[in-house]
Amino acid sequence: MAYIRRNDKSFGIKQTPKETLEKWYYLMALGRTLDERAPNYLKQAIGWSYHAPYAGHDGIQLAIGQIFEKNIDHLFPYYRDMLTAISAGMTGEEIILNGISKATDPSSGGRHMSNHFAKPEWNVHNVSSCTGNHTQQASGVGRAFKRYNHKGVVISSQGESSVSEGYVYEAINGASNEELPVIFVFQDNGYGISVPKKDQTANRKAANNFLGFKNLQVFHCNGKDVFDSMNTMSEAKKWVIENQKPAIVHASCVRIHSHSNSDRHELYRDKGELEYVQAADPLAKYRRMLVNYGRFTEDELNAIDEKVKQEVKAAHKAALAAPDPDPKSIYDFLFPDAYAAGKFGNGVHTETGTPVKLIEALNTTLKEEFRSNPDTFIWGQDMANKDKGGIFNVSKGLQQEFGPERVFNGPIAEDYILGTANGMSRYSDKLRLVVEGAEFADYFWPAMEQFVDSAHDYWRSNGKFSPNITIRLASGGYIGGGLYHSQNIESALASIPGVRIVYPSFADDAAGLLRTSIRSKGITVFMEPKALYNSPKAATVVPDGFEVPFGKARIRRQGTDLSIITYGNTTHMSIDAAERLEKEFGYKVEVVDIRSLVPLDKETIIASVKKTSKALIVHEDKVFAGFGGELAAIVAEEAFTYLDGPVMRVGATNTPVGFNRILEAAILPNEQKIFDAALSLIKY
Amino acid sequence: MAKKEIKAALIYSFATKKTSTAAKLIKDNLKELTLKEIDAESINANDLEAFDLLIVGAATWFDGELPTFWDEQIPALEDINLKGKRVALFGIGNQVDYPEHFGDSIGLLADVFTSTGAAIIGPTSTEGYTFEDSKSVKNNQFVGLMLDFENQHNLNESRIKSWCNQIKKEV
Numbered sequence: 107m108a109y110i111r112r113n114d115k116s117f118g119i120k121q122t123p124k125e126t127l128e129k130w131y132y133l134m135a136l137g138r139t140l141d142e143r144a145p146n147y148l149k150q151a152i153g154w155s156y157h158a159p160y161a162g163h164d165g166i167q168l169a170i171g172q173i174f175e176k177n178i179d180h181l182f183p184y185y186r187d188m189l190t191a192i193s194a195g196m197t198g199e200e201i202i203l204n205g206i207s208k209a210t211d212p213s214s215g216g217r218h219m220s221n222h223f224a225k226p227e228w229n230v231h232n233v234s235s236c237t238g239n240h241t242q243q244a245s246g247v248g249r250a251f252k253r254y255n256h257k258g259v260v261i262s263s264q265g266e267s268s269v270s271e272g273y274v275y276e277a278i279n280g281a282s283n284e285e286l287p288v289i290f291v292f293q294d295n296g297y298g299i300s301v302p303k304k305d306q307t308a309n310r311k312a313a314n315n316f317l318g319f320k321n322l323q324v325f326h327c328n329g330k331d332v333f334d335s336m337n338t339m340s341e342a343k344k345w346v347i348e349n350q351k352p353a354i355v356h357a358s359c360v361r362i363h364s365h366s367n368s369d370r371h372e373l374y375r376d377k378g379e380l381e382y383v384q385a386a387d388p389l390a391k392y393r394r395m396l397v398n399y400g401r402f403t404e405d406e407l408n409a410i411d412e413k414v415k416q417e418v419k420a421a422h423k424a425a426l427a428a429p430d431p432d433p434k435s436i437y438d439f440l441f442p443d444a445y446a447a448g449k450f451g452n453g454v455h456t457e458t459g460t461p462v463k464l465i466e467a468l469n470t471t472l473k474e475e476f477r478s479n480p481d482t483f484i485w486g487q488d489m490a491n492k493d494k495g496g497i498f499n500v501s502k503g504l505q506q507e508f509g510p511e512r513v514f515n516g517p518i519a520e521d522y523i524l525g526t527a528n529g530m531s532r533y534s535d536k537l538r539l540v541v542e543g544a545e546f547a548d549y550f551w552p553a554m555e556q557f558v559d560s561a562h563d564y565w566r567s568n569g570k571f572s573p574n575i576t577i578r579l580a581s582g583g584y585i586g587g588g589l590y591h592s593q594n595i596e597s598a599l600a601s602i603p604g605v606r607i608v609y610p611s612f613a614d615d616a617a618g619l620l621r622t623s624i625r626s627k628g629i630t631v632f633m634e635p636k637a638l639y640n641s642p643k644a645a646t647v648v649p650d651g652f653e654v655p656f657g658k659a660r661i662r663r664q665g666t667d668l669s670i671i672t673y674g675n676t677t678h679m680s681i682d683a684a685e686r687l688e689k690e691f692g693y694k695v696e697v698v699d700i701r702s703l704v705p706l707d708k709e710t711i712i713a714s715v716k717k718t719s720k721a722l723i724v725h726e727d728k729v730f731a732g733f734g735g736e737l738a739a740i741v742a743e744e745a746f747t748y749l750d751g752p753v754m755r756v757g758a759t760n761t762p763v764g765f766n767r768i769l770e771a772a773i774l775p776n777e778q779k780i781f782d783a784a785l786s787l788i789k790y
Numbered sequence: 791m792a793k794k795e796i797k798a799a800l801i802y803s804f805a806t807k808k809t810s811t812a813a814k815l816i817k818d819n820l821k822e823l824t825l826k827e828i829d830a831e832s833i834n835a836n837d838l839e840a841f842d843l844l845i846v847g848a849a850t851w852f853d854g855e856l857p858t859f860w861d862e863q864i865p866a867l868e869d870i871n872l873k874g875k876r877v878a879l880f881g882i883g884n885q886v887d888y889p890e891h892f893g894d895s896i897g898l899l900a901d902v903f904t905s906t907g908a909a910i911i912g913p914t915s916t917e918g919y920t921f922e923d924s925k926s927v928k929n930n931q932f933v934g935l936m937l938d939f940e941n942q943h944n945l946n947e948s949r950i951k952s953w954c955n956q957i958k959k960e961v
């Protein structure tokens with residue numbers, strides 16, 4: 107490659123206009139003053155207990171912020187990106203408000219860790235502490251850019267060590283395959299806390315691991331040098347926009363200080379090293395160049411330093427005076443607004459006619475919702491290839507009707523499937539995304555980190571951002587599927603605040619809850635009992651436009667002697683057991699299908715127990731640590747005085763689900779086990 | 791060749807350990823030349839135009855970069871005129887720990903000096919080194935002398951000696 111003189115590049119010490127050089131120096135001086143002052147807040151017990159100093163990354167961070175255009179581009183900064191945030195437009199006061207976790211902190215109102223700088227209004231995103239996982243969200247925004255023909259670029263920033271995470275590879279693989287306009291910046295300071303980068307990956311520069319990825323351009327720059335960083339970031343942005351393909355910018359930096367204020371780098375770096383990283387200080391270098399090349403006098407720079415000092419003083423004062431978060435606000439922004447599904451009251455109906463199967467009810471509802479809302483998208487593994495639509499054909503015909511832009515296959519990367527849904531949500535809150543989270547619910551585990559992270563988003567951003575996603579999962583057993591094809595995962599998911607979980611057992615409820623999920627803001631896990639897709643038992647009449655609100659149970663059978671509280675596959679077994687108990691013994695057993703685990707209809711459950719004085723909790727999942735434990739505890743706590751017997755539970759054994767049908771039958775609950783338990787409880 | 795005919799300078803950072811050591815050995819091996827020693831950390835680029843021959847040394851730092859003080863000088867160096875002048879480069883690197891960027895620094899400097907019109911002299915063979923990539927390899931040879939203090943310390947003297955003989959012949 108022919109040598110391009112530095113003096114001929116877009117930015118350089120000789121050719122860059124003085125105002126620009128001055129603006130940069132001001133931003134860098136402001137950033138550094140805050141970076142150096144941050145530890146004082148901890149020493150004075152004011153806050154900012156997590157601070158990861160950026161000194162040594164100055165060039166690349168200045169450049170990221172400078173090429174970012176508010177409201178056009180999207181930026182995912184990481185915890186070390188203080189100067190990036192300042193360079194993108196955040197003020198010193200905003201930085202301190204985040205640092206000391208004030209109610210007016212623009213990133214999260216004091217909810218998220220300090221040093222997680224964000225301004226969601228400008229699309230400077232509030233990201234997770236799960237380091238580097240926003241790469242997948244960046245790819246998701248990139249996909250939305252493509253779908254909506256948006257001209258801009260997504261910038262994701264992280265350290266070099268977090269590139270080792272599998273989700274980063276998924277994100278970049280996806281961006282390469284889908285040709286997404288994303289710049290992934292790796293700020294390489296040689297360490298992940300105390301771990302030298304040689305223990306992360308074989309290439310000295312992690313970006314070079316991606317050289318075989320198609321459609322991807324890898325750029326390298328000196329992240330300690332303002333001009334090289336500015337030239338490279340500008341070039342990368344231009345390349346990405348012109349080619350509509352992703353790029354990586356690998357910026358070579360140094361970490362001048364410890365990883366954070368809980369790290370002591372003297373434990374693993376010798377004196378010589380501490381000296382040479384200090385000598386490579388990018389701000390000192392920039393300042394020297396400004397003077398040596400005659401662009402500024404010492405006096406001029408000293409005046410800027412003084413201005414920064416005064417400004418930081420004022421920002422400090424203002425931030426200290428800002429209000430702290432109110433402890434009463436902890437429940438705010440846990441869930442964004444659900445669609446007000448009121449047309450059918452609490453989601454019941456008395457319509458008669460021809461029953462449709464559960465699978466058809468789902469398919470029809472998906473199509474209806476996709477027809478009425480053009481901002482809907484669905485993807486997953488096996489989503490669409492000719493006559494195959496969804497691993498169980500639930501989404502059959504969708505791609506033919508709505509096209510491959512809205513209905514498409516995802517790679518075998520569950521985390522990416524969910525992570526890009528989170529990302530697409532960030533493009534606009536009008537989007538409603540449906541994903542087949544995994545082919546089988548128990549393959550959802552690889553997506554757990556995006557799930558947990560997405561569950562936090564609305565709360566963590568203080569209500570500024572909610573991922574609007576329906577996660578469909580084909581769940582449960584009775585199909586002889588064995589491990590990974592038969593298990594239930596709802597109890598694990600229910601332990602994570604911020605997501606709704608529904609689990610219908612009849613076609614009408616499935617249709618009604620799916621409609622509500624797709625129309626709602628927030629995340630809904632939509633569990634589909636796959637054994638019931640084609641079951642005549644689950645088939646019902648589905649009224650046109652049927653709606654079921656969240657958090658409303660449905661009494662599927664009235665009774666006075668015992669309440670069975672259940673959901674999913676076991677609703678049907680419970681109803682059958684109840685019928686037999688009436689036929690054989692004359693007992694009247696009430697069956698409450700909760701339909702919705704989160705939010706939960708406590709009132710209907712308690713009212714039923716008041717009436718019957720006996721509660722049997724039944725579900726397919728393991729009894730031990732299953733969701734029934736929560737139900738039983740609620741009944742015991744809130745309906746104790748009405749109870750005439752112990753709260754009992756029926757469910758799977760505390761084992762994996764075996765493949766051989768004999769093992770499966772021994773493990774999972776069935777009508778007989780429910781019948782026996784019910785009878786003994788009635789007789790108690 | 792009479793001593794006074796050639797104005798030559800030896801440029802390296804006086805603050806470095808290994809680069810300085812190499813510079814001293816080079817000086818000892820080029821007694822025929824009057825070498826003006828210049829500290830790379832305080833060069834005035836324009837002063838370099840007065841020399842016929844520049845012997846320039848730099849270690850490689852930070853995965854394929856010039857030391858900071860050198861990097862800062864590049865925009866100044868690019869604007870001087872060294873047409874008809876010669877530049878000989880000696881580089882220091884570590885081929886075991888940094889095989890992807892072994893001794894990149896003198897490749898970077900070669901580009902800069904070439905852009906000023908100078909001729910780069912004193913290329914050496916890559917034989918005897920084990921590495922993956924280097925910006926200092928052009929036309930299958932190093933653009934100058936390459937030294938590895940960490941891994942091939944014992945070869946320094948002989949490498950310097952034969953390179954200096956080569957320089958003497960070339961000038």
Ligand SMILES: Cc1cc2nc3c(=O)[nH]c(=O)nc-3n(C[C@H](O)[C@H](O)[C@H](O)COP(=O)(O)O)c2cc1C
Pocket residue numbers: 806807808809810849850851852853854855882883884885888891892893894939940
């Ligand atoms: C942080 C760091 C990065 C380095 N990067 C390279 C490199 O990319 N290529 C190389 O050949 N040597 C590299 N080296 C090795 C140095 O060039 C070598 O240690 C040399 O002897 C230093 O010479 P000096 O002390 O005169 O500066 C690096 C050393 C350090 C400490």
Ligand SMILES: Cc1ncc(C[n+]2csc(CCOP(=O)(O)OP(=O)(O)O)c2C)c(N)n1
Pocket residue numbers: 158186235236237264265266267268269293295297298299365
């Ligand atoms: C998933 C995950 N694992 C571990 C951590 C703890 N952690 C925080 S920062 C860090 C090092 C990251 O290093 P790098 O990506 O190089 O960024 P740097 O801090 O050096 O800028 C680790 C391991 C985390 N935040 N997230």
Ligand SMILES: [Mg+2]
Pocket residue numbers: 265266267293294295296297298299
């Ligand atoms: Mg790092």
